[in-house]
Amino acid sequence: MLEVVKLECVRGDRRLISGLSFSLRQGELMHLHGHNGSGKTTLMRTICGLIQQSGGEILWNGESSRKLGEEFTRELTYIGHKNGIKDDLNGIENLQLSCRLAGMPIVRKTAWEVLERMGLRGHEDLPVRVLSQGQKRRVTLARLLLSKAPLWILDEPFTALDMAAVEFLQSIISLHVEQGGMVILTTHQEVRLTRGQVRQLRLGWKEEGDV
Amino acid sequence: MFDAFLAVMVRDLVLAMRRKTDVFSTLFFFVIVVSLFPLGIGPEMNTLRLIAPGVVWVAALLASMLALERLFAADYDDGTLEQMLLAPQPLFILVLGKVAAHWLATGLPLVLMAPLLGLQYDLSADALRILLYSLLLGTPALSLIGAIGAALTIGLRGGGVLVSLLVLPLCIPILIFGAGAVEANVSGLGEQGHIFMLGALLVLSLLLAPLATAAALRVSAE
Numbered sequence: 001m002l003e004v005v006k007l008e009c010v011r012g013d014r015r016l017i018s019g020l021s022f023s024l025r026q027g028e029l030m031h032l033h034g035h036n037g038s039g040k041t042t043l044m045r046t047i048c049g050l051i052q053q054s055g056g057e058i059l060w061n062g063e064s065s066r067k068l069g070e071e072f073t074r075e076l077t078y079i080g081h082k083n084g085i086k087d088d089l090n091g092i093e094n095l096q097l098s099c100r101l102a103g104m105p106i107v108r109k110t111a112w113e114v115l116e117r118m119g120l121r122g123h124e125d126l127p128v129r130v131l132s133q134g135q136k137r138r139v140t141l142a143r144l145l146l147s148k149a150p151l152w153i154l155d156e157p158f159t160a161l162d163m164a165a166v167e168f169l170q171s172i173i174s175l176h177v178e179q180g181g182m183v184i185l186t187t188h189q190e191v192r193l194t195r196g197q198v199r200q201l202r203l204g205w206k207e208e209g210d211v
Numbered sequence: 212m213f214d215a216f217l218a219v220m221v222r223d224l225v226l227a228m229r230r231k232t233d234v235f236s237t238l239f240f241f242v243i244v245v246s247l248f249p250l251g252i253g254p255e256m257n258t259l260r261l262i263a264p265g266v267v268w269v270a271a272l273l274a275s276m277l278a279l280e281r282l283f284a285a286d287y288d289d290g291t292l293e294q295m296l297l298a299p300q301p302l303f304i305l306v307l308g309k310v311a312a313h314w315l316a317t318g319l320p321l322v323l324m325a326p327l328l329g330l331q332y333d334l335s336a337d338a339l340r341i342l343l344y345s346l347l348l349g350t351p352a353l354s355l356i357g358a359i360g361a362a363l364t365i366g367l368r369g370g371g372v373l374v375s376l377l378v379l380p381l382c383i384p385i386l387i388f389g390a391g392a393v394e395a396n397v398s399g400l401g402e403q404g405h406i407f408m409l410g411a412l413l414v415l416s417l418l419l420a421p422l423a424t425a426a427a428l429r430v431s432a433e
Contacts, residue, residue, distance in 0.1 A: 048297055051433050074299035082290025086222070088229045093222075100218045101298040101305075127229075 001025050001061055002047070002151060002182060008055035009042050016042050020056070022201060026150070029173070029183040029193070034203035040186045041081070043203065044153050047184070048078045074103065077147040080155045083140040087129035091115050091139045094128060098143055106146060118142045119165060133160040144172055152176060152183045158191065166191060215300040219308030220315075227316040233278060237317045238324065241274040245328045256333045263332035264342065264393035267325055268386055271346060275353045276378065278317040280371040282309065282361040283428065292365075292432055302428065303421035310351075310358050310421070318350040334397070341396040341406075348409040349389040355413075355420035356381050362427035385412055 002024040009017040016039035024030055032040045045051045047058055049065060049072070058065045065072040085094040095111045106114075115124045118138045128136055137160045144152065152173070158166050170193045173183055185193075227234055248266050249259055286292035295305050325346050326339040334342065360378035364370035392405035 050293060050296060070299045070301070073297045076297065078293070078297055080290060080293060082288075082293065084290035084294040086226060086289065086291060088226050089222070093225075097218060097222055098294060101215060101295065101300065103215075103299050105214070 003059040003062075004047065004056070005059065006056040007043075007046065007053055007058065009039060009046050009051070010054045011039075011042055017046075017203065018055075022199075024151075024182050024184065024199070026180045026182060027177055028199055029177045029185065030199040030201055032184065032186045032201050032203060034186075038203040040203055041155055044078070044155050044184060044186070045080070048076060048153055049073065050078075075149050076151045076153065077102075077144065077149040078153045078155075079140060079143070079157055083136050085128050085136065085139055088127055090125045090127055091120060091131075091142075092124050094139055095142050095146075099146055102143075102147075102149075104146070104148065110146070114142050114145050115139070117145060119168070134162055134165065137161055138165060141169060144169075144176075150181050152181065152185075154183065154185045156186055156188070158187050158189050212300060212304055215298070216304050216308040216311075219295075219305050220312045223309055223312030224316060227312065233281065234316050234320070237274050237278045238320045240277055241270050241321050242324060242328065244270040244273065246331065249331045259332045260334065260397065263329060263334050263338075264390040264397070266332075267329060267342060267393075268346075268349075268390040271321055271325070271350060271389075272353060272379070272382055272386055274321055275318060275350060275357060276375045278313065279354075279357040279361045279374050279378070280364075282313055282358060283365045284361070284370065287365040287432065292428070296429065296432060302425035306358065306362075306421045306424045306428070310354050310424075313358075314351050314354040318354055322346040322350055334393075338393055338397050341402050342393050344406060345389045345392040345402075345409060348406065348413050349385045352385050352409075352413045352416045353382055355416040356385075358424045359420055359427055362424045363431055365428075365431050385409065388412065 004023070005021050007017055007020040008015070032043065034040045042051060046053050060068055060072050060075065084098070089097070092108060092111045092115065095115065096106060096108065099106045112124055118141065120135060120138055123131060123135060128139060131139070141157060157169060161169065166189070170191055173185070173193060177183055245267055248262065252258060283292060286295065296302065298305065322343065326343050329339045329342050357374070357378045360374040363377065364373045367373060388405045388408045392402040392409065395405055396402040
């Protein structure tokens, strides 16, 4: 279980988030709302540990995620704005490498299969640099198919994807949640996933006309 | 843990092989700088023998600075650095893997080239051997220390110059003992003391630099 207690985040001299508390249990999906610049990405990166919070605590199963260190990052898969893949490597190499860094190496054959499921048949062994934005995103998201981490933090995962890929990604996320996983997600797109029974968290919500 | 070290090292070597310009520009910079001095100073053997260790070592120092700038910046730009920070592996191991690959790709060719360039300065075979040893011990330490500066300056504009300003002062001891070893050998004083000091500096930077680099990465990747 992930608990956020009275979290405070300051970027530069702006206080983006203050006094934020929530908890996320197994099998729950949380959809973060907020206008541009309201601190969605900051919040996600803070939970991951990429940004140091200026106050409050992030607890994983009751223990501080900062103290847990690698024990916590092992339980976490983060996909941010940047794809985190190397342009000069091909899809297979990228996928194998990120799995190896996550501590669960996969063989080439598995990587081929997963990329094929992601709809990249025929492009698996091309350098990622020659792929389109959407295809690069698919290579990045292929990690989710292999991830055994219970907590997924996905920052705008649907950008650059076509309809079929959005649909497929939604089914992966739903399956993960059904199996007892936790997901925190932002998206500006209207997707089926965010209309169902999901937790909603609104950041920096201002009155109408105040934006 | 060792697997993560290997994974990062092999990845960076493969990337270096696919983008050879970085590797070769460092090497050619070194070759050209070292070769310019005999041309500029003229064929006075005694002067050349005298300046050889200093020239080769300063050129090696500057060449290794040249390649440092991109060490972490490329990973920062495409987001792979984020993923490394979040990998369930000790960060300093990953840093060590990157530095090892960086040295193998840019430092080692330079070390191997040095004796050949030393011939232009009329160094004796014995002095060339010591030059090789001193560079072999010194350049990994330069890469390790340089990594701290590279980690501190990711995401900054004009980071390249700043890296040199930060790192060059820290490299002075290595320069002194590296060039000193060859000079001591040429003058017949015996190079052992200098070589031992270089070894000690390498061990020290091997222990401390990856930790400092890891801490610097966490700060500057925010």
